[in-house]
Amino acid sequence: MLSWAVTFLIVAIVAGLLGLTGVAGTATQIAYVLFIVFLIFAAVSFIMGRRPPVT
Template identity: 50%
Template structure:
């Protein structure tokens, strides 16, 4: 999921450099949403692992 966010971020950067403001803004918003979903799922996963008593796998 983090890879998808990075991909949309790169698309936003390239579109912004080429002057496609609307596409750059949309890609940046999608990247931001996916990144925050990733963070939420990561925190949930770490909490669930701590409740089970297993050390997190990194």
């Protein structure tokens, strides 16, 4: 998911350089949302961690 966020960020930067503000804004928002979702999943994974099986 982080790779998709980086991809959309690169698309946004290239679109911004070319003057395509609508595409750049949309790609930036998508990259932001994907990055936030990645952070949430990473935090949950870190908190849950590896727990020993309950017997």
